[in-house]
Amino acid sequence: MKIVISMFMLFLAMGATACSNKNVQSSHKVHARVTAKAKRAKKKQAELNKKQALNKKAQEKVQKDKQQAASQSQNQSQSQQVQANQNQSQANSKESYEEYIGRLNRQRGYDPKGNPIMPGQDHEPGALPDGNPDPWVQDQINWEKENGYLNPDGSPTEKGKEAEREVEQNANSDDDYNY
Structure with missing residues (x-):
């Protein structure tokens, strides 16, 4: 009887081991599936994060x-x-x-x-109190501009410079004062 019980126990142990191996194998398959799903979900989330x-x-x-x-x-x-x-x-x-x-x-x-x-x-002679030329002097300036003695900006032209030199020469000559 001891042998029968031992054998019975042996069968039980073998059956439990076989069941246990099946459970382990099944557990590994489930774990592999879950891991694969998790990897796919992570990959989708990473792609979504990249797009965002x-x-x-x-x-x-x-x-x-x-x-x-x-x-x-x-x-x-x-x-x-x-x-x-x-x-x-x-x-x-x-x-x-x-x-x-x-x-x-x-x-x-x-x-x-x-x-x-x-x-x-x-004010100076020939000028208004604000310093601008009085009308008589302004008319003289306009005449000089119209006749080519002054440029529009008021600077003398060559003709004007020549006239001034002539006046200076005449003023410096002693001919006028010989009595």
Whole structure:
């Protein structure tokens, strides 16, 4: 009986081992399937993450380009405004500077344009108090320009220089004063 029981136990052990091997094999297959599914899911998730990252980068680039365009437009607008302000400031500064020089000239005994003035007067002969030529002198200047003695900017032409030399020579000759 001992043998029968031993054999019975042996069969039971062999059966349990066989079942156990089947369970282990089945467990390995299930584990392999689950692992394969997990790998596929990870791969799909990685691809999805890549696509999302690319989309996000593309959206960021579009947004950045829009911001740069807006910034450039704003910078251009600001630079135009700054330029306009500088031009206005320069115009105001020029007027202020001319007024300042005019005030200094009057304090020093000259007319606003720096021409010497006669004692007791506020301007030089042939000029208005603001330093511009009076009408008679302005007519003389216009005549010289019309007849080719002065350039439009007021500088003498060759004809004007020659006339001035002739006047100087005549003024320096002693012929007029021989009695």
